[in-house]
Amino acid sequence: MFSCMPSSIARTLPETQRDAVVEIEKLNLTFPAPDAPVHALSDIDLTIEAGDFVSFIGPSGCGKTTLMRVIADLETPTDGHISVNGMSPAEARLKRAYGYVFQAPALYPWRTVLKNVMLPLEIMGLSKQEQRSRAAKNLALVNLEGFEKKFPWQLSGGMQQRVSIARALAVEPDLLLMDEPFGALDEITRDHLNEQLLQLWDQTKKTVVFVTHSIPEAVFLSSKIVVMSPRPGKIIDIIDSGLPRDRTLDIRETPEFLEISHRVREGLRSGHSYDD
Amino acid sequence: MTDIGAGITPGLWHRLYSGKTFPVLTILLSILILWYAGAVYMNSDRLIDQYERNKTDWDMEILIEDAWSMERPILPAPQQIVVELIDTVLGKNITSKRSLVFHAWITLSSTLLGFAFGTILGIILAVGIVHVQTLDRSLMPWIIASQTIPILAIAPMIIVVLGHLGLTGLVPKAIISMYLCFFPITIGMVKGLRSPDILQLDLMKTYSASSSDVFWKLRIPASIPFLFTSLKVAVAISLVGAIVAELPTGAIQGLGARLLAGSYYGQTIQIWSALVVASFMGMFLVWAVSLAEKATLRQMGGQTA
């Protein structure tokens, strides 16, 4: 159910490495500063397997973004080990192993919506026709048909963020890194996109790493929830959700859902009492 | 009918009064009044001398009339300049050396060539400075130093050296104009090419984009608004450069040559009309660049620097 590799290849790999997309061991990251260096990540141990939907949840400043950026090779750890698809994050990045949705839309203001979504496809050297059809398809997925010719400033913040999601999806990466992608959206759009994302994940067997502040969102989407706490940023609980892969929003009323939510909340609370 | 008229008139007055037209016209009127008064004041000494030498009777009215119609006044009256302009712009064959259009064209051509040179040089320097770290440190002090040397000191040297190399006419003047106008373009482009924020650059990194992709798809488009801001400054400066370049060459063609010849022979009216043409040319050039700027930025989604 988790494997998307041919079984012959999977069998030749050592048992522990099979299907591990991201492996992190004893990873630390300290941002240097002359007065007080920030210990952003402390002794992180985490394995993300192929097909996992992993959420990082925790208060602001606990290092969620930093951890995601380490996976994406946008930040270099101070010490510890990390591999992405069995390679160093730098090698994985050069092989375009992931798509990244930033916390802010990061659209280029001089490009129309369509051209923004086509940007990574241009860089990948796809044919113009392929660029257009992929961009159109993914804009439709985030309910933005008809906005192709608009410029970013003509869109609301939430719509801009949806463009940036379409842009990351258009790359069709096996690993999707999403940093609070739905933070700026209203509840209804958020629910809709949560369902879309879940469907996409279930159908394409992508691996998703997702940052959120919202407990229901984390529990609804994830197969694995990583609870983090700040100063120094560390993992305080990893919860494997037993919820089925194909879920609908109704699942939020079930006892299993509430039980997992409760455990996440407990984790967050214990993390907080450390310093407050 | 009257209703409509009454509806329009207050609207028109209101527009004149609250818009820019009214204040601009007021200032223009004040300048004209001061100018005519100034012309009488500046020119009266010589006129009175003349009256006394010739023992003519004169009164205030005659003095004013004469002061506004001297052949070589210290300060010509505005209408004298207008008459001269009409005569030399419209009244002469434009290929004639007495036509201001001819001289304006000479200056305009070296301005445009100098502006083109300056734009190319400015952009190349900026690209080098942004992409090659040693250039940033080694080139920038020289570029700044180049602008602290007065152009009037360098211009004759450039003319002599280039003349020795067989370059005369348009090119040396364009090079002097370039020397003046590349600087704001370099500064603006360096700023523009460095304007993308960390997030925009990180995005490129996640696509593992080549540096040429980063340059063409991010740095260049981001720099366009900065480029146009500098171009507007540079085009006005390149006109100054072209005029200055005509002075040490002893040129007999071009607006600068008209200024120089005018001051040799005390032809103040000629000086002033060359000046007026130069000002209009400057305004026209800046306006043309603004127009190109508006069209380009509209194409690019209406961003501003």
Ligand SMILES: Nc1ncnc2c1ncn2[C@@H]1O[C@H](COP(=O)(O)OP(=O)(O)O)[C@@H](O)[C@H]1O
């Ligand atoms: N580039 C940086 N330089 C210095 N400190 C940073 C940098 N990026 C993040 N930090 C610090 O690291 C900590 C974790 O930040 P971040 O990963 O953004 O947290 P989160 O995404 O969970 O809100 C914070 O204390 C933040 O101030």
Ligand SMILES: [Mg+2]
């Ligand atoms: Mg964050």
